[in-house]
Amino acid sequence: MTLKATFIGLTAAAAMAAPAFAEYPDRTIELTIPAGAGGGTDTSARKLALLLEEKLGTSIAILNVGGGGGSVGASQFMQAKPDGYALFATWNSPLTTVPQVQDVAYSLDSFTPIASTSETAYTLCVKADFPVTTGADFLAELEANPGKYTYGNDGIGGTMQLAAERIFQAKGIDAVAIPFGGAGETLQNFLGGHVDIYGGSISTVLPYVESGEAKCPIVTSAADVPALEGASGLEALGLADKETLLWRAILGPKDMDPAVVEMLANVIDEAVNDPSYVEFLATKGEVPNVVKGDALGARLQSEYDALAEVSKALGL
Secondary structure, three states: OOHHHHHHHHHHHHHHHHHHHHOOOOOOEEEEEOOOOOOHHHHHHHHHHHHHHHHHOOOEEEEEOOOHHHHHHHHHHOOOOOOOOEEEEEEOHHHHOHHHHOOOOOOHHHEEEEEEEEEEEEEEEEEOOOOOOOHHHHHHHHHHOOOOOEEEEOOOOOHHHHHHHHHHHHHOOOOEEEEOOOHHHHHHHHHOOOOOEEEEEHHHHHHHHHOOOEEEEEEOOOOOOOOOOOOEOHHHHOOHHHOOEEEEEEEEEOOOOHHHHHHHHHHHHHHHOOHHHHHHHHHOOOEEOOOEHHHHHHHHHHHHHHHHHHHHHHOO
């Protein structure tokens, strides 16, 4: 084939591809959420979807597929066509934590990272009369009493347990992990006196902190969290490298068109930073955090590797 013929062929191909991309999206997008309706990821994704509908000029249909800590929805979604009309709204656990403790049909390479949306810390909280005031006091109390205290978490090998154990292992702390079916169930058992320490998301326990029934001496982020005044971030405790966050993201199936991925990432960025969404996140103790494309893929891999080390140390 001559150089001229090659150029003509490439030009024709580009001319055919351009209108197809220019018309995207021209039909409904299906957004899979690997959790039941009403949870943190579901409510965040639905709020974001309303803004994305306005910006993309198309409707977004929500499909909740719960089960297996998010693995059922993730396994089902990886079979979707990479045409931009199937998106996946998830939190990090199904991708970086669940594969550490159970066999799953997917890997990080099964998805196209588009953009993260928001993040928040987990927290460890105690009753108001627990004999500590600061995060340093809290860790010292646990270190001085190996095996004495129990902490509720989101299940064996769940992100909360691994987040706590990253901190505890660094300080030589032996606390007893008690698994529950999520932050709500953990909270009920904490308030009922069945565990000494609540381990879970901030939004779930925040009303009880505000009422004075509980106090949270530590969060799992490096920085302090404004919503929990008095809680120590890990940087202040010399443990910044042990940070573990709960964060959310939008992914696509493997092998999506890079041009569509870039366009969606930019639209998601606009929606996440819309004042109404920022205000919504604040009510949940979350903040916007947009990481796009390859950088998001690197974040997923880094967290997966870090949690794999903790999981191995725990024998999970």
